[in-house]
Amino acid sequence: MFSRRGPKAISSYPISLPCIYSVHTARIFVRLATGVQVPIAKETVMPDSAYKVIDVIGTSEKSWEDAAQRAIAVAGESLHNLRIAEVVKLDMKIEEGKVVAYRARLNLSFKIE
Secondary structure, eight states: OEETTEEOOGGGSOTTSOEEEEEETTEEEEEETTSOEEEEEEOOOOOOOOEEEEEEEEEESSOHHHHHHHHHHHHHHHOOSEEEEEEEEEEEEEETTEEEEEEEEEEEEEEOO
C-alpha cells in the first residue's frame, strides 16, 4: 500500500473495515483489518494529564458569542490552565416579548495540577 509516492489516500480504503488506532512518536496511525498501517496525522503526543470539566453559564445583552466569552473570562480569573470550552446550550431571557439577555452554557475543562 505504500509506494515511493507515499501512502494511498485513506479514502481509497473501504470505510467499513475495522481498525486499531495506535500512537508512535508524534504520529498517529490507523491499522486496517487488512494489516496495512496508514498515517493519518502528525501530532505531538500529549503527556498523561488529568482534567476537570465544569458547567459555566455566561450572560450578555449583545449576543451568544459575547455571553460565551464572558463565561470564559470570568472563569479564567479564578481557574488556571483552561483547555477546552464546549457550547452545550444557547438560550435567551425574554421579558415583555423582547430579548433582554443571551445565555450560553459551556462545559469548561481545565488541567488539574
